Amino acid sequence: MASESTLFLGGMLLARRPVAFCRALVLAAVQKLTVVTFTAGVETEVLLDGGCLDVVRTTYAGLEIYGPSLGIRAAAEDGVIELVDETEFTIAAGLQAAVLGLPWFPSTRALVGTDYPDLRPDIGRLVDPASGRELLTLPPIRPDVAVIHAPWADSHGNAILRTGLAVDHAAACASAVTIVTAERVLAPDELRALGEADLLAFQVDHVVEAPDGARPTSCLPHYEHDRVALIDLAEAR
């Protein structure tokens, strides 16, 4: 992975976070990344502590009931990273705009009336010439690389995600390169026996087996999130 790229991290909250991949990026000393992720937690903190980050774009930085993400909060408050406030809509719409090749995605409802157009210089205002109504323009989100952790994949790149789908399908479509890290990489007929795939081989550029690759977050059905480890992490800050 090149420094200064835009990296999408899959999963959300405490489910299917590509933690092992992030640790590998730290070892590879990749720097100045822009991370786009639906919610930022353990996986993003790994990159933050590894000195890899410039920008984090996310709707939420925290560890659910285990507390806020104190590392991301402190880094943002101190200006070590730029934390860009996204919403569920700006991320979903941004990925969709990238897929469709649109210059922006319009919103007539989401974010209207909020301070987001002031928080986000990249969110614009337009007047629809037909109706005279004001709408907001949301920027496309076009990651260079998407990394998604899956409970199973096959050697061709078909992958089962199961739950905590977040915006992973859209990110695979919108990103230049998609990497799947999988608890287990199976033969194609073994994967098919488990059920239909969520990501298809033509969407996935690289597959790598990474057992325990989401820990301490969950990867159902293999393991739930590790509550004690998360408390330890939260208390260590």
Place this chain on the structure above:
Amino acid sequence: MSAPGWTIDELMCAVMARQIDDGDVVLEGIGTFLPAAAYELARATHAPRLTIFSAITGSFRDVALPLRLHGNESAAAAAATRTISYTEMVLWHLPAYLPRRPERWKEYLRPAQVDRFGHTNNVRIHRVGRGPVRLPGAVGIPDTMALHEQVHLYLPRHEPRVFTERVDVLSGVGGDGLGGEITRTRAERLVTDLGLFEFAGGALQVVSLHPGATLEQVRARTPIAVEAPDVPRETEPPTDGELDALRGTVDPLGLRTLEFLTSRERNVAIRALVEADAGAVSSLGAA
């Protein structure tokens, strides 16, 4: 005063459950155990056709699910009628159904800051003499709060620092909402450990005070305009039916009380629950 046969968290849970109607679609938030318990309590008492959306799995469910720590994600996944992506939720379901009348979609939101117009802030707070304090983020609130016919807020602790003349960052549109294209008669309510309130006329209106709470306490803890009738109504305490359901099947571990604790207290409590739970669960062989 003799101790009531219920705790404040049980009362608040019952009040929140009563505001849910049968056939509603309700959205769980991030780690929000009190609303989660209220939704299941509503289902158990008067709303058997409730559909609950679980954020941890991204799935809709129509069946009852007790609150639990160990195995909660697996259980939510197993109980799902359908698991969806957030792309589907945000670009299809929320825009299609949340504003549709009559109001059927509801969610309980916990604001870090709320002003006298009912606008909320979950982005950052400006402190006098210090740099701004980052909050975890507003997630989906900026997208949809303006569109609800009924906005439901809750605060486990009615603390002065939450209430402000004008929010530092407006991330949730309260009060009259958008007006214009989507016309509505909006109601914005707030449940706290002191009472049930409504934002109207630029002030916090007292709808009812919980047994044991006084108007003086409310005024002392609310640094914005508070309006109340001369003799405010008293919140109806939880019924035996509500308590039996809550303690028996909905939230026997009392996970809803975690929201009343500070971060540190909560982690201590979770550790204790995990240790107790692991023993109980291993004997059940559940996963």
